[in-house]
Amino acid sequence: MxxxxxxxxxxxxxxxxxxxxxxxxxxxxxxxxxxxxRAAPALLICxxxxxxxxxxxxxxxxxxxxxxxxxxxxxWLSVEKAQPALHADIGTLLDPLSAVVMLVVCAVxxxxxxxxxxxxRGDPGYARYFAFMSLFSTxxxxxxxxxxxxxxxxxxxxxGICSYLLIGFWYKKPExxxxxxxxxxxxxxxxxxxxxxxxxxxxxxxxxxxxxxxRTINGRxxxxxxxxxxxxVTVVALLIFSGAVGKSAQxxxxxxxxxxxxxxxxxxxxxxxxxxxxxxxxxxxxTSFLFSASPVAMTVVAIIGAFTAFMAATMATAQDxxxxxxxxSTISQLGYMMLGxxxxxxxxxxxxxxxxxxxxxxxxFVAGSVIHATHTNSIWExxxxxxxxxATAIIGAIGGLALIGIAPLSGFFSKDAxxxxxxxxxxxxxxxxxxxxxxxxIVGLAVIPLTGFYISRLWFxxxxxxxxxxxxxxxxxxxxxxxxxxxxxxxxxxxxxxQGWFANFVQFAQSDARHAAHVxxxxxxxxxxxxxxxxxxxxxxxPAAAAERRPKSAVHIFLKNHWYIDYAYHWAAWKIVLxxxxxxxxxxxxxxxxxxxxxxxxxxxxxxxxxxxxxxxxQFYALVIFLGALAAALAALRxxxxxxxx
Amino acid sequence: MTVxxxxxxxxxxxxxxxxxxxxxxxxxxxxxxxxxxxILNAANINFMAFWRYVAPPGTMEGQVFIVIVITAAAxxxxxxxxxxxxxYRQFGTIDVDEIHDLKG
Numbered sequence: 001m002x003x004x005x006x007x008x009x010x011x012x013x014x015x016x017x018x019x020x021x022x023x024x025x026x027x028x029x030x031x032x033x034x035x036x037x038r039a040a041p042a043l044l045i046c047x048x049x050x051x052x053x054x055x056x057x058x059x060x061x062x063x064x065x066x067x068x069x070x071x072x073x074x075x076w077l078s079v080e081k082a083q084p085a086l087h088a089d090i091g092t093l094l095d096p097l098s099a100v101v102m103l104v105v106c107a108v109x110x111x112x113x114x115x116x117x118x119x120x121r122g123d124p125g126y127a128r129y130f131a132f133m134s135l136f137s138t139x140x141x142x143x144x145x146x147x148x149x150x151x152x153x154x155x156x157x158x159x160g161i162c163s164y165l166l167i168g169f170w171y172k173k174p175e176x177x178x179x180x181x182x183x184x185x186x187x188x189x190x191x192x193x194x195x196x197x198x199x200x201x202x203x204x205x206x207x208x209x210x211x212x213x214x215r216t217i218n219g220r221x222x223x224x225x226x227x228x229x230x231x232x233v234t235v236v237a238l239l240i241f242s243g244a245v246g247k248s249a250q251x252x253x254x255x256x257x258x259x260x261x262x263x264x265x266x267x268x269x270x271x272x273x274x275x276x277x278x279x280x281x282x283x284x285x286x287t288s289f290l291f292s293a294s295p296v297a298m299t300v301v302a303i304i305g306a307f308t309a310f311m312a313a314t315m316a317t318a319q320d321x322x323x324x325x326x327x328x329s330t331i332s333q334l335g336y337m338m339l340g341x342x343x344x345x346x347x348x349x350x351x352x353x354x355x356x357x358x359x360x361x362x363x364x365f366v367a368g369s370v371i372h373a374t375h376t377n378s379i380w381e382x383x384x385x386x387x388x389x390x391a392t393a394i395i396g397a398i399g400g401l402a403l404i405g406i407a408p409l410s411g412f413f414s415k416d417a418x419x420x421x422x423x424x425x426x427x428x429x430x431x432x433x434x435x436x437x438x439x440x441x442i443v444g445l446a447v448i449p450l451t452g453f454y455i456s457r458l459w460f461x462x463x464x465x466x467x468x469x470x471x472x473x474x475x476x477x478x479x480x481x482x483x484x485x486x487x488x489x490x491x492x493x494x495x496x497x498x499q500g501w502f503a504n505f506v507q508f509a510q511s512d513a514r515h516a517a518h519v520x521x522x523x524x525x526x527x528x529x530x531x532x533x534x535x536x537x538x539x540x541x542x543p544a545a546a547a548e549r550r551p552k553s554a555v556h557i558f559l560k561n562h563w564y565i566d567y568a569y570h571w572a573a574w575k576i577v578l579x580x581x582x583x584x585x586x587x588x589x590x591x592x593x594x595x596x597x598x599x600x601x602x603x604x605x606x607x608x609x610x611x612x613x614x615x616x617x618x619q620f621y622a623l624v625i626f627l628g629a630l631a632a633a634l635a636a637l638r639x640x641x642x643x644x645x646x
Numbered sequence: 647m648t649v650x651x652x653x654x655x656x657x658x659x660x661x662x663x664x665x666x667x668x669x670x671x672x673x674x675x676x677x678x679x680x681x682x683x684x685i686l687n688a689a690n691i692n693f694m695a696f697w698r699y700v701a702p703p704g705t706m707e708g709q710v711f712i713v714i715v716i717t718a719a720a721x722x723x724x725x726x727x728x729x730x731x732x733x734y735r736q737f738g739t740i741d742v743d744e745i746h747d748l749k750g
Contacts (some may be wrong), residue, residue, distance in 0.1 A: 619678070623670050627661030 008061045009070035010053075012092050015054050015102060016141035018047040019109075023134035030127040040130040041117045048113060048137060052106035059099045064504060069095035071147050071211060086202055093147035093210055096506045097350060101144045101282055104357045105275050106498030107491070109137045111361065111484035112270040118480040119266050119368055129169060129264070136162035140275050142283065149198045149208040152283070156194070156243065159276045160187055166271060167263040171304035179259035186256040190246020194283075197239030200225060201290075204232065212287040217510075230294065237290045240283065248280025248334045252307040255566050257331055261323035265368030268323060273330050273364050274357035281337040281353050288346050288508050292427075299431040302342025302422070306443045309335030311563065313450035317457065318559035321377045322367045325458050328562075329403065330360055332447060336418055340445060343428055345421025346508040351499065352414035359402035359411055359492040363455075366396035366487045370462060372481070373474040379461040386463040388474045391482055393463040395489045398453040402492040404530040405448060407523065416526055417503075419444050420519050448526050451532020457541045653697035662688035675733060675740040679726045686719045 022044045030036035030043070056457030060173050062068075073091020120129050124391045139158035146152045161184075204223050216222055217233070224232035244250070245641050249257035260272050271277070284291060284301060291297050298635060309332045316328035340349035369392045374382050386393045402409035405416065422428065422444055428437040476482075561567065613623075661684055668681025690712045697708020734740050 614749065616749030618742045618745070619670050619672075622678075626666055626670065 005030040008058050009072050009092070009094050010071070012054065012058055012070075012094050015051040015058075015106070016138045016145060018051045018054075019044065019134045019137035019141065022047040023131055023138060026127060026131040026134060031131070037127040037215065040127040041113055044130050044134050044275040044435060045110065045113050046135070047134070047204055048106055048110045051137075051381060052103065052110055052140065055099065055103040055106050056213065057238070058094055059096075059103060059159070059505075062094065062096055062099050067096045067505060068508065069093060069211065074149055077150070079360060085206065086208075088148055088208055091152060092145045092208075094145070097282075097285060097508075100350065100354060100502070100506055101278075102141060104354050105140050105144060107138070108274040108357050108361050108488075109133075109140075109270055111365075111488055112266045115269070115368070115481050115484040116264075116266040118478045119372060120264060125169065129166075132162055132165050132169070132391045133267075136166065136271060136276070141278070143279055147210055149201065149210070149213075149287075152286075153195060153198055155219040156247070156279065156283075157191065159271075159279060160184065160191070160247070163187075163260070163271050163276055166267040167260045169263055171246050173262065176262040179256075179262040183256040183260045186253050187246040190242045190244070190253055191613065193239040194240075194243025194246075197236050197243070200232075200236050200239065201353070204236075210286065212426050215285075217289050217293050217351070233290065234294040234296045234601065237287075237294045238300060240287055240290065241297065241301055242622070244280030244283050244338075245304065246280070247283070248277050248338065249331045250280070250304050250335060250338060251311055252565070254308060254331050255562075255569060258324045258327040261321070265323065265364055268327070269364030272327065273360040277334060278353045278357065279351060281334060281341065284338070284341045285346050285350055285508070288341075289340070289448070291457055292344070294429045295427050298342050298344065298427045300342070302339050302425075302428055302440055305338025305340070305342055306440045307335070307377070309339060309447045310443050310450075312337075313447045313454065314559050315562045316454040317450060318556055319454075320380060320560075322370065322379050322382075322458060322462065323377055325379070325454055326360070326363055326367055329363075329451070332451065333360065333403070336415060336444070336447070339440065340418035340421055343425035343440075345418055345423040345425065347503050347506050348414065348421045350418035350506055351502050352411075352418055354502070355402070355410035355414040355492070355495045358488050358495055359399045359409075362395065362399040362485060362488040362492050363403065365481070366392055366399060369477040369481060369485070370474075374472075379458060382462045384464070384466045384473075385474055389463070389476045391476060392485070393459075395482075395485045396459055398462065398489045398492055400459050403455050404452045404533065405526055406530055407527055408493075408496065410492050410494070410496035412523070413499045414525065415448075416523055417499065419526065420522060423519050423522070445526070445529060448529040449533035449536070452530040453537045454533075456534040456537040460537060460541050651695055651699040654691060654699075658688045658691040661691065663682075673741050673743050675730045678726075678742060679723065679730070681720060682722065682726070686715055687720075690715055690722050716738065 015195065025043050026040045026521070030040040036039050062070075071091060073089035075087065076090045077086070077088040079086040082500050107308070116129065116133070120126055136159060139155045139162055141158060143152060143155035146155060164180045164184040167183050168177050171180075198208065201213065204225050205213055205221075207213060207216070217439045221231065222229060222233065226232065227235065246253045257272060257277065261268055263272070291301065311329045311330035312335060316325050316332065319325045319328060333352070337349045340352060342345070370382055370385055370389065371377060373385070373389060373392075376382065398409070402411040405411040419441065422441045423438065425437060428440060432440070558564070665681045665684030665686075665688060667680050668684060670676050672681060675701050693708045693711050693715070697705070701708055721734075733745060737745055739745070
């Protein structure tokens with residue numbers, strides 16, 4: 001219980017500030033020497049534990065005051081002369097949405113740091129790793145807590161740079177360095193749209209404070225810069241959504257996330273599964289008032305989400321790299337969340353964000369554990385780990401079942417909440433018609449058996465079968481890694497049971513979900529679909545084992561090459577860049593160089609023309625001087641007396 | 647016939663013209679130098695004439711200028727003859743038409 005007189009809303013800024021302090025301390029004291037490096041994780045873990053306690057207190061406080069949003073801030077930027085005047089604060093907005101996501105970030109980050117103590121042991125960049133992790137935790141918590149879009153954008157970019165730094169953590173590996181660049185550049189495409197959206201909002205609404213913005217837009221007091229009001233809101237919402245598409249790896253900007261797996265596995269668990277990639281989902285939920293004002297934007301969000309969920313799930317079925325399977329799975333699950341947001345089931349989407357954070361971070365921990373034991377990423381080089389890594393295998397099964405959505409694990413509740421929200425979505429029925437809504441719903445259902453297939457394929461190939469002893473013995477991971485895995489496994493099991501409390505706590509004024517019709521056949525149907533996926537994987541994968549490594553059918557090759565989207569981007573970028581370069585080269589050679597050479601040529605011609613006047617004859621020069629003097633004298637005479645006369 | 651300012655000016659102009667003609671036409675470098683001396687002395691006659699006929703009484707500037715010009719002419723003759731000597735040593739001639747190494 002908080003002590004009397006402790007105003008949680010005034011002190012919630014401590015949550016991002018604590019890991020920031022850890023970042024500074026690690027940066028100053030720990031980067032040199034062995035002893036300092038050993039202190040680095042301790043600093044960060046203490047900071048995150050304290051931040052987690054504060055976040056839990058905040059949730060307790062909010063629940064007791066009925067979820068009223070609490071703001072605190074200091075004025076930072078103030079442009080009085082702008083029309084309308086523009087203000088930006090450094091401030092926090094504490095409401096159920098931010099409090100829940102904040103707690104999720106603290107908990108996953110804490111688990112990841114403990115896990116990293118074991119996973120990163122002996123790495124030469126040990127302290128640097130924790131410094132980056134602290135900076136990331138700070139930025140992510142700041143992003144969640146920010147009460148205005150300027151601050152959100154700043155933290156948005158900060159998590160982006162942390163992602164870049166941590167993907168490229170092993171920067172001497174060219175693949176890691178390239179993956180880091182790819183992640184940064186691809187997300188930038190979306191961020192440009194986000195920035196434009198923020199600027200357009202600031203000019204039209206006169207404030208970027210989220211509470212003010214909500215009031216402005218709900219009160220229809222927005223002054224559109226162009227088009228009509230509803231079209232303008234649609235444009236702004238889609239611009240902001242483009243930022244979310246980049247960060248949350250939605251089609252067509254999803255290509256960076258699988259490559260981001262070059263980073264250390266705990267980084268993948270924290271940044272590229274549980275928190276940063278969910279920032280896009282959080283942003284859309286945070287600005288839900290904006291999206292609710294535009295049915296078109298909502299529909300775009302839903303369609304992109306559904307398509308991404310399906311596309312990434314199919315890609316995940318044909319990958320060999322354990323982390324890439326999980327990366328495509330993450331993209332697919334983020335697509336689910338977007339689908340839920342677009343359908344107006346905001347609360348369900350955030351609930352799925354929460355449960356997904358537990359079980360996907362857990363699955364990455366499992367992947368890290370087997371990679372740690374076998375020193376390979378290919379599932380075909382693992383095999384039969386069940387004998388030597390029983391705890392990891394069981395935890396992996398829990399994570400997988402939660403991901404598929406087998407009752408009563410957490411994924412079951414959150415995924416069905418999204419699907420039920422889609423089935424009864426008013427906004428989708430309004431824009432797409434009942435049939436279009438039905439199509440999105442069926443796409444959502446179709447992802448379930450795909451999920452069941454790819455994750456059980458991963459599990460069967462990795463843990464079942466027989467271990468190829470020539471690859472060396474695999475050892476179970478140390479306790480410091482198993483402990484956070486057990487912690488997340490427990491959460492992945494029980495988190496779904498809080499669905500009623502969650503839906504009641506995290507409410508959205510504009511949400512359709514409260515009217516969500518109960519679809520009685522959905523829960524058993526989704527479980528059956530998931531089980532069908534598992535059964536198919538059991539039938540197909542296990543006997544095939546190593547033979548499966550060679551792609552057989554055209555479909556398999558298509559999926560293994562992730563729909564050739566990366567190649568298409570590469571080809572298009574290459575053509576565009578080379579085409580533009582050819583034009584630029586022509587321009588440089590013929591126009592720029594032409595001008596320079598032309599000036600030189602003219603000067604040369606002129607010089608060759610007048611060089612004849614240089615005779616070298618002394619008396620010729622004297623004659624010219626004399627004639628010049630005469631001309632000057634005559635001119636002076638003419639100026640003082642007029643034409644020749646007095 | 648009284649001698650007036652115009653007579654002096656005519657004499658000076660004639661001397662100047664002869665000097666310029668010498669500078670422009672003589673092929674011998676020493677002849678060119680003599681032409682320069684004539685031009686300078688034409689200027690000196692002008693100074694003297696204007697001092698005598700135009701300048702207010704009691705002023706000395708005209709004569710002072712003449713002394714300065716004579717000094718400068720002496721210096722010019724010294725430098726000029728030294729140059730001619732150097733030319734002769736370099737080219738073996740003092741015919742200015744032959745010396746045109748700076749032809750463009």
